[in-house]
Amino acid sequence: MSxxxxxxxxxxxxxxxxxxxxxxxxxxxISLCPAIAVTNAVKNGFFLGIAVLFVQTMVNxxxxxxxxxxxxxxxxxxxxxxxxxxxxxxxxxxxxxxxDVYKQIGLYIQIIVAFASILARAEMFASKxxxxxxxxxxLGSGLGFLVALVIISFFRELLGRGALWGFxxxxxxxxxxxxxxxxxxxxxxxxxxxxxxxxxxxxxxKGAGGAG
Amino acid sequence: xxxIKLFELFIAASIINNFVFTRFLGLxxxxxxxxxxxxxxxxxxxxxAVMVIAAALSWVVFFYVMVPLNITFxxxxxxxxxxxxxxxxxxxxxxxxxxxxxxxxxxxxxxISTNCIIIAVPLINAGEKYxxxxxxxxxxxxxxxFAIALMIMASIREKLELxxxxxxxxxxxxxxxxxxxxxxxxxxxxxxxxx
Numbered sequence: 522m523s524x525x526x527x528x529x530x531x532x533x534x535x536x537x538x539x540x541x542x543x544x545x546x547x548x549x550x551i552s553l554c555p556a557i558a559v560t561n562a563v564k565n566g567f568f569l570g571i572a573v574l575f576v577q578t579m580v581n582x583x584x585x586x587x588x589x590x591x592x593x594x595x596x597x598x599x600x601x602x603x604x605x606x607x608x609x610x611x612x613x614x615x616x617x618x619x620x621d622v623y624k625q626i627g628l629y630i631q632i633i634v635a636f637a638s639i640l641a642r643a644e645m646f647a648s649k650x651x652x653x654x655x656x657x658x659x660l661g662s663g664l665g666f667l668v669a670l671v672i673i674s675f676f677r678e679l680l681g682r683g684a685l686w687g688f689x690x691x692x693x694x695x696x697x698x699x700x701x702x703x704x705x706x707x708x709x710x711x712x713x714x715x716x717x718x719x720x721x722x723x724x725x726x727k728g729a730g731g732a733g
Numbered sequence: 734x735x736x737i738k739l740f741e742l743f744i745a746a747s748i749i750n751n752f753v754f755t756r757f758l759g760l761x762x763x764x765x766x767x768x769x770x771x772x773x774x775x776x777x778x779x780x781x782a783v784m785v786i787a788a789a790l791s792w793v794v795f796f797y798v799m800v801p802l803n804i805t806f807x808x809x810x811x812x813x814x815x816x817x818x819x820x821x822x823x824x825x826x827x828x829x830x831x832x833x834x835x836x837x838x839x840x841x842x843x844x845i846s847t848n849c850i851i852i853a854v855p856l857i858n859a860g861e862k863y864x865x866x867x868x869x870x871x872x873x874x875x876x877x878x879f880a881i882a883l884m885i886m887a888s889i890r891e892k893l894e895l896x897x898x899x900x901x902x903x904x905x906x907x908x909x910x911x912x913x914x915x916x917x918x919x920x921x922x923x924x925x926x927x928x
Contacts, residue, residue: 554760609807703914
């Protein structure tokens with residue numbers, strides 16, 4: 522019984538860890554390519570986030586399930602195969618259910634296959650832990666990615682278009698730069714600096730990303 | 734006529750639709766190796782070579798194997814396999830044939846297989862149905878474009894080391910903001926050539 526309780530706590534810890542402490546984009550600073558490519562509208566950011574969440578969770582679970590059968594020397598190609606299999610699934614599903622979104626972010630969904638974060642979670646966590654823990658680790662890491670994408674696209678769409686999820690909110694002349702490519706870099710840079718500032722001011726941290 | 738079109742494709746891929754500044758691909762490596770000019774140059778050379786060969790290989794496989802067999806829906810799986818296998822092979826061959834070059838450029842090879850551009854180029858080639866020569870031009874243009882981006886960034890970041898940046902912005906955040914400014918300049922090229 523006590524074992525069961527501990528398991529539950531650690532799963533919750535795993536999710537929190539993925540969202541806050543090891544947030545893929547703001548803290549680990551990996552898999553950035555889509556962070557600005559698709560975040561010019563909340564809708565696009567949300568769909569890509571969901572796609573990554575799904576792929577990450579499924580890859581982690583699959584790897585954890587078959588980890589005893591993978592020879593350590595060829596584990597990376599095997600992980601790649603598993604990842605690309607799940608990415609193909611997501612790619613086809615999104616193309617079918619949301620064709621208008623797919624037209625804009627289709628290439629970036631296919632690119633999920635080369636994400637460092639997914640391979641990293643599979644290699645560092647799922648290949649060493651059981652399926653349940655790995656599932657929650659993937660869930661946390663994927664949710665962290667989703668949250669980061671939604672935050673970035675929230676600011677970019679609001680400032681660049683004066684709208685959210687396609688609905689106009691602010692009736693003023695928007696700052697066009699934020700939906701241009703350059704604005705994506707700017708928004709991520711400013712947000713990263715802001716989170717570093719919070720970390721330093723209130724938690725006494727050294728700030729992340731500096732090492733990258 | 735044909736040459737002009739290829740040249741346009743090359744310029745479009747390298748400058749106007751620069752992978753880093755307008756398509757946002759390959760950023761992990763872009764920020765990772767742009768700290769020093771020397772590493773940036775090494776990466777650029779390796780990258781361009783791998784890019785062209787990967788584009789050629791996947792074009793051949795796509796049009797002579799996948800299209801006849803009607804398995805184009807597997808393109809993600811197959812392209813990542815081709816790229817990974819090729820990078821691994823290049824790694825092994827280079828280590829045997831020219832250890833000196835391996836010592837200089839080998840580290841970058843390992844990094845390349847996780848780069849998004851290297852998988853994006855075959856996917857775009859297949860999506861746009863480029864012919865063989867066009868695919869090569871597109872691959873070369875993308876490689877050169879990435880090299881240009883890396884070198885601009887590396888030369889700025891070498892100076893940036895000396896600048897007095899506010900503490901929370903040190904390192905990554907200021908690099909992003911710098912990139913934003915360069916990207917803004919590259920926006921000026923938009924619409925120069927419309928394909």
